[in-house]
Amino acid sequence: MSVWRSWFPGFVVAIVLMTMVAADASHLKENARKHRVVYQLDDAGLDKAKFVLGNIRNHVAGVGGWQNVESLELVVFGPALKSFVQMEPALLQMLDALQLQGMTFGACGNTMKNFSITAEQLPPKSLILPQGGVVRIMELQEQGYIYMRP
Numbered sequence: 001m002s003v004w005r006s007w008f009p010g011f012v013v014a015i016v017l018m019t020m021v022a023a024d025a026s027h028l029k030e031n032a033r034k035h036r037v038v039y040q041l042d043d044a045g046l047d048k049a050k051f052v053l054g055n056i057r058n059h060v061a062g063v064g065g066w067q068n069v070e071s072l073e074l075v076v077f078g079p080a081l082k083s084f085v086q087m088e089p090a091l092l093q094m095l096d097a098l099q100l101q102g103m104t105f106g107a108c109g110n111t112m113k114n115f116s117i118t119a120e121q122l123p124p125k126s127l128i129l130p131q132g133g134v135v136r137i138m139e140l141q142e143q144g145y146i147y148m149r150p
Contacts, residue, residue, distance in 0.1 A: 042078035106126070107129060
């Protein structure tokens with residue numbers, strides 16, 4: 001009985017750790033459901049915009065790459081949209097790379113009106129959201145998208 005008591009706790013810990021590792025890698029399984037994700041950005045500032053784009057890049061890498069992402073959309077509204085008008089080269093490069101890989105950049109139509117931003121001032125391939133950014137997020141959540149607000 002003393003042998004059982006000495007190795008049993010280690011055995012339980014090993015089983016728990018193996019289960020956690022298997023759970024962590026579940027998004028990499030071939031038959032795993034592809035991810036549908038919507039990110040919200042409404043905080044002003046170039047640093048915040050870069051942070052969120054970096055988060056998206058890390059998110060995609062963390063789930064094993066774009067082959068495991070069905071759809072990913074960044075919805076930008078409020079003061080944050082100003083960061084994407086006349087962008088600095090580093091931000092434009094980050095955004096372009098993510099868009100080329102499959103990310104959709106959504107710009108709130110209400111914010112555009114409130115800040116007098118035209119479609120021509122936005123990055124190429126922007127999706128203008130006439131219904132508004134918050135409505136777009138709601139629509140995507142109703143479709144089963146995971147909501148992220150870093």
